[in-house]
Every structure is written in structure tokens, then in C-alpha cells.
Amino acid sequence: MSVNTAIILAGGVGSRMGVDRPKQFLMVQDKPIISYCFDIFQKHSEIDNIVVVVSEQWQPFVEEHARKYGVDKIRGYAPAGKTRQHSIYNGLKCIDANCPGTDIVIIHDAARPLVSDEIISSCIQGAKDHDGAMPVITVKDTVYQSKDGEIIDCLLKRSELFAGQAPESFRFKRYYQIHNEVTDEEIGATAGSSEIAYRHGMEIRMVKGSERNLKITTIEDLETFESILKGGN
């Protein structure tokens, strides 16, 4: 049995929705979105620990709702970083300090409250069989590449394209070590949490994601989430 620790990223403070708070803290049926996310990881039998990355300002709110909904796997809070990958690094440090023996880290976005148990399990399995795993779905767009943003260079092969989701999972020690060894600039320039892994030789397996595992970004996404909660989807 491996020890599996989840990092829940809730450090974002902006909102593209023009509402009064970051999207992961919006209330849906009187419960913040992040709590739906906690529920899934709390109940999942393969998740041993949870670490939360959150800004100081929102930590009391998160702690209060964790208590309210009986989330007892939380082992620590880490401060939000200046980029998503810096936040992840803060979460990794928190695991190193508070979750001894962690074999696999599972990094999830608080704004993806519809992740399934199956996706979490297959991410854990993928990190056991390889060095890491990421759920993906097919890309529906016809995607062209243009280096200058004006003239088309080429059409990309749809069969080779995959849209990445969360959670991403990694063998903890190796992933943490990479972060300790690279420059701060490299961490800042990382656009996806798998990128820094495969760039440093980790083999990242793709596992089956789901259309339903959406990241709540727009009002429309929020409505979809509400509709799914009501059993309408």
C-alpha cells in the first residue's frame, strides 16, 4: 500500500466571473465549491492526507467549512504562491513537513468539484505504474498552430492531441526533488504541473478523464454544476 496525499489548490484570489470572491469559495446550495471537492477526497479510500494551498485571508473560511463537513484528513495549510506552480511547490513543502512517508502526491484544483473516484484511483495507479499520471479528454477543436499568430503553420493531428484535466499525480520524492533543484524562474515558467515533471525525465501516463470533470471558470460552468447537483444532467 502506498501513502497518497492530495494537494487541493485554492490559492487563486481573482475571479473571471465578476463576483465577490474566488470561484472555489462560491456557495452552491449553501456549501462552498471547495467543500464538494473535499468531500470526494475525504471519502476516497486511497487518499490518506490532504494539504490545502490557500491565501491567508481565506484560510479561516476553509478551516470553518472543513470542520462543518467533517473533513479530518487535512494535515496542513500552505500559503498561495505567485504562480500555480509556486503554490504547488508550497504544497509539496507542506507534505514534506507534515505527511511523512508520502509516496504519491495528487494535485487537484478546488474549482473542479466533479472529479470522480475512478479518476482519482486511476491517477494513483498511473503514478505507481509510471512516474505520474494525468486525466485527459479528447480535443474537439480543429487545432492549428501559428508561431506568429497571423499565418497558419500547420494543422495539428487530432489523434495526438489531448486536453489535460486535474488531478495530476506524481511520485512524491522525485517530483519534490525536481522543485528543490530547479531555479525559481523555471518554476514560474511552468504552464502545467506535468510539464516540469516530463521535462526532467519523469514518464507521465495519460488516464481517462471525463467531460463532467469540468473546472468552474464561467457563470455557465457554475450553472452546469448546479444542474448536475440537482440531478438534471
Add this chain to the structure above:
Amino acid sequence: MSVNTAIILAGGVGSRMGVDRPKQFLMVQDKPIISYCFDIFQKHSEIDNIVVVVSEQWQPFVEEHARKYGVDKIRGYAPAGKTRQHSIYNGLKCIDANCPGTDIVIIHDAARPLVSDEIISSCIQGAKDHDGAMPVITVKDTVYQSKDGEIIDCLLKRSELFAGQAPESFRFKRYYQIHNEVTDEEIGATAGSSEIAYRHGMEIRMVKGSERNLKITTIEDLETFESILKGGN
């Protein structure tokens, strides 16, 4: 002034929606989707001619509705081909036979009834300034590339990725000539109508597309279209 001829592609016979007819012939508010598309090209001051690619079986339906809604720019019908690009080639032959003096061809999908006048105009302008043009929108997904479909090779730079829409526009003579010169296999292997153009040296400019210019593929898309027609979006 250039002579601009539109090809409306309505040759598809399948349906992913599980309904009784190809999606471009579905009735929305008692009017087939293709007729909404015709309306836009009929009214557009820069469009001189329309050529329709349609299967023999559906041609009478299209002709009847073209009469009913006063579409008098239609100069000819071409048979559907075995692939989308073969259908385009049939449309190009029809232009060569029936629309003398055509400078620019604008190729549109009958199932995109929400294209704007502005997009059509900028496609025409783009084909005048370059060799062709295609409307694009940004790609929202985080797109990874994997050659084997199992292990991630790389994360693609989002700033270099664009989702292609229709209509695509080309300088007619050169685009037609390419089709006359290449093998039937190459036409069949073409995944996007711009692909065969830039592969043979034509410079294709990207112009601003729109989220609204959706291709009706799913029941959800159909509902979005209906909602927009009702002014709900």
C-alpha cells in the same frame, strides 16, 4: 471589386444526434438550419454567387426552401463527395462551370448558421491581402501532445494554438488548380480545407472568429442555436 462565390457544404448524410435527418436540414422554428445559413450569404453585399454541395436525395428539399426564402444567388448544385474535401472539389468544379470570373471562394458549412457578416467580410479581405483566410478562436483547453496516445510528449504553447472555424476563403484559381494537380489520395487525406492550401504554398491568414459561430453537432448545440434565435443569448 472581386467576384466572390460561396460554397455551402450540405453533403453530410450522417447524424451524430440520432435524429431522422442530417443536422443541416433539421427544422428550427419551421425553417431548416441550412436556410438560416443561406439568408446570411444571400443578404451579404460582397457575396455574388452561391454553390451548394448536397446529396442528390436532399437537393429537392434544398431547392424548395431556397425558393421559399427567396435565395436567388444560387448558381448551381454539386454532388457530395466521399470526403469533405472531395465535396469541396465538386463545389470548385461547379464554380468553374457556372460562376465565371470568380476571384475568391468562401467555403462554409451549412451547419454553422450563426456566422456573422463581419466574419465573412474579413475572410474575403484576408483572401485579397494574402492567399486565403480562416476565422479562428482561442483554444481553451490545456493541450498536450502524445504520439503514442499513452505517454505525454509535451505541452503545446497555448499562444500558438488556434481553433479553426468556417468559412475558409481562398483565391479561387490557385486553390482550384491545386485540386486539379494533386492525387485523389491527397484530397482524401486532407483534414481541413486550409491544409491542402498551405501545404502547397498558399499563405493563409487567420482572422477573428467568434464563439457564437458554432457548428451544430450535438443536441446541446441545437438548443443553444434555438436560444440565440429567441434572443435568449
